[in-house]
Amino acid sequence: MNTLTQSILLALITALAPADWLTGTSNLSRPLVTGALTGLVLGDLKTGIIMGATIELAFMGAITIGASRPPDVPAGGVLGTAFAISTGKGAGFAITLAFPVAALYLIIDNLLTIVILPIFLKKGDKYAEQGDSRHLSRMNMYGFITVKCIPRAIFVGLAFYLGGPVMTKLLNMIPDFVQNGINVAAGIMPALGFALLLEMILKKNVAIYFVLGFALYSYLKIPILGISIFAFCLMYIVLHLENKIDANKLNNNQGGDDDNEF
Structure with missing residues (x-):
């Protein structure tokens, strides 16, 4: 399977991940699920499950509470697992890459929510005033697909397609002491995930x-x-x-x- 096909499949996985928010929290967006699917696409299901479980530890406490939104879990989980498998750098690199990717896409998602989503909301308000429930439901679905699914899929697909070879070259240039630091950080991030979770329930x-x-x-x-x-x-x-x-x-x-x- 070539890189282009893998990128398209990863984009589809990422586009389906937000359906978690439409099905009563079925956990489709969690790294445990997206990591396994990513490993299946890249031909290494076992490593995908391991990477997904490792990233899940770091993102365990990452949930939306009111207006406070955590880094984007689907994008970080898919790309972190995908690059870890494609480069062979393991769980340390998966966690270290997942957080910057998730934080970056959170910024993009916030911009899309502010700029594009109100267009569908205004149309939805008009249909609500007219009592047109069918078109109101369509506006909700169109807004969700346009803002939450398609941009996230494009981001992940392009990032994997363009970043795989470049990422491999860059990683080969990284000194050993930096990679050791990444492994140390990988051991800290799951503890941070548990700490965020305990802060809410303890x-x-x-x-x-x-x-x-x-x-x-x-x-x-x-x-x-x-x-x-x-x-x-x-x-x-x-x-x-x-x-x-x-x-x-x-x-x-x-x-x-x-x-x-x-």
Whole structure:
């Protein structure tokens, strides 16, 4: 399969990735999925899955919250995996490349959203005033395809087609100490992804469970599967005790009401 065909297929994968936002978050846009599809296109499914999983760790906490948008996950996941496979530089290069690519396309996507999307929104408002639901739905779909799918596909396809050979030459010119630095950065980025995720979910009442899991892994050398089993059993015990306590409180309250009536 030549580079042009691979670029077109990668563009199609990237164009389909935003469908994740139309299907109730089916995770099509996540690097776990796009990495595997990218590996399939480039003839190395195993490496694609590994690269996708590695990039997923770094982007794990990258979700849109209100008006705050993270770097573009689909573009970064596809191109990071594609260049890592085509150049043979591995997971360190995949993560290091994925973030700049994702940040760059986020700027492009914001510009397209500001300049082009309002055109479809204004037409949609007119159809809404007329009660024309069919054309209103079309404006929503046309705007989504024009702003979210096609530009992202063009960006990824051209970047891979034009950047593959150039990227290979540049990488061969990079000194060893720089590549070692890239590998160190690759080890930090997944930790950053977990930190972003923990910042959202780690509260005072659940922090103790995080510390317990860390202690089990670090000091008792229990594998992740074993810790997961312990966590499931602990969750069941805690929920069972809470339900039992709530039931006892309810019975006591009902009993107290009966005594007062008596």
